[in-house]
Amino acid sequence: MDDRFERVGRILRDRSPVIVAYSGGVDSSLLAAIVSRCPDARARYILLDSPLMPRRAVDEALRIAEELGIDCEVVPFAILDDSEFSLNPFDRCAFCKRAQSRILKEIGDGALIIDGANTSDLGEFRPGLAVSDEEGIIHPFIEAGIGKQDVREMARECGYSFRDKPSDACLATRIPYGEPITCETLHIIEKGEEILRGLGFSRFRFRIHGDIARIEVPPEEFGLALASRDEVVSAVKSLGLTYATLDLVGFRSGSMDEQV
Incomplete structure (x- = not known):
């Protein structure tokens, strides 16, 4: 063993x-x-x-x-x-x-x-x-x-099925410190990430800054993001947000901690 x-x-x-x-x-x-x-x-x-x-x-x-x-x-x-x-x-x-x-x-x-x-x-x-x-x-x-x-x-x-499962922090990590955490905001984030999953992104974060969605995906999938632009923008607006943005740094865990 x-x-x-x-x-x-x-x-x-x-x-x-x-x-x-x-x-x-x-x-x-x-x-x-x-x-x-x-x-x-x-x-x-x-x-x-x-x-x-x-x-x-x-x-x-x-x-x-x-x-x-x-x-x-x-x-x-x-x-x-x-x-x-x-x-x-x-x-x-x-x-x-x-x-x-x-x-x-x-x-x-x-x-x-x-x-x-x-x-x-x-x-x-x-x-x-x-x-x-x-x-x-x-x-x-x-x-x-x-x-x-x-x-x-x-x-x-x-041989466990979860061996390559990505780390996935709680949904509160998608909200900037100081902005209240509410069920409504968490629901928007969850729905946003389900949409990104459905579009085929391998890793993603749907982070909310006021009425702005800051979307993180791996840089190698930026092409998919641009190809899916209309769907992403439509989905963001359907969730009650005004702006859909792509973070050009790309996906990373803990980006809200970068200013801590």
């Missing part, structure tokens, strides 16, 4: 029962898979479902859970009721993570909470990670020295 699996297994040993903070992303999916294979593991796999998560992502998370043979519990998460979060400060992730931790602790009733954070997350702007440490959440991949590339390699070694 790959030594990386053994390292994670040793970290999980004697730490039962656990609550796995599951989202259906490649990191939490691999962690859930490893936990489910641990002898005598007592685990619950909790998906916190909020407006920040596209419906497609929830459906995909449940499909992956079925692939792994785990029982995924979907728990409503009304994060927009938290005004400290919905006002959208630059450290909004900290408020979200604290609220998540509170719910998971209530569900777990003393169980250890673990998540799929890995060493690649340590060099990024992630205020939620610091809060999770304060809340006592355990990061087995970080303890094992495992990064994102390791996670993908391990998932590929096992």
Whole structure:
């Protein structure tokens, strides 16, 4: 067996029962898979479902859970009721993570909470990670020295369908800091990204700046963007926005953090 699996297994040993903070992303999916294979593991796999998560992502998370043979519990998460979060400060992730931790602790009733954070997350702007440490959440991949590339390699070694699944941050990351996060705005973003998916883009972000849609796609797909110009403009206007713009820098994760 790959030594990386053994390292994670040793970290999980004697730490039962656990609550796995599951989202259906490649990191939490691999962690859930490893936990489910641990002898005598007592685990619950909790998906916190909020407006920040596209419906497609929830459906995909449940499909992956079925692939792994785990029982995924979907728990409503009304994060927009938290005004400290919905006002959208630059450290909004900290408020979200604290609220998540509170719910998971209530569900777990003393169980250890673990998540799929890995060493690649340590060099990024992630205020939620610091809060999770304060809340006592355990990061087995970080303890094992495992990064994102390791996670993908391990998932590929096992033949899991999610091995090449792109990282997909919550929909709030499409809104500039300081602009309120509302269900209406999140719905517009979700619809906008579904339209981009339907047009055939491989990676994309539909970011909103007031009445402007700033669309990010890989530079090599700019030709497709121009060829789809009429459809994109029509779709943007149908969503109630005025302007459709193409970000010439191209697709990248975390572009809203560039000014932080």
